Amino acid sequence: MAEVGNVSGGGQYSLKEAYQYMESKGVKGTVGANNFKFGDNAKNHLKNVENISTKKGVSGGHNMDEFYNIFKNKGVDVEDLITYKNQIIKLNGFMR
Secondary structure (H helix, E strand, C coil): CCEEECCCCCCEEEHHHHHHHHHHCCCCCCECHHHCECCCCHHHHHHCEEEEECCCEEEECCCHHHHHHHHHHCCCCHHHHCCCCCCCCCCCCCCC
C-alpha cells in the first residue's frame, strides 16, 4: 500500500493508518492542527481518482497505486507522460 509521509509527527504511515487516525478524531468536519478541516469526502478523495480533465488534470488519487491504475486501465503508459526525472547522484563520502 502506498504511504503518506510526515503525518503529524514525522515518519511514514499507511493510508489505512491515516484514515484510522482521521476517523478516531471524527473525520466529518474534524478540525485538526492549525484548525485544518477534513471534508466529508477526504477519505475517498485521498484514495480514488475522482476526475481527469485536460484543464485541471487529475483530481484526487493521492494513493500512488490508484493514481497509476487509472491510467493503466485506460491503456496509457505512465512512463510516456513523464517529461523530466530528477536524477540524484550518489557520491561516496557525501551526504545529501
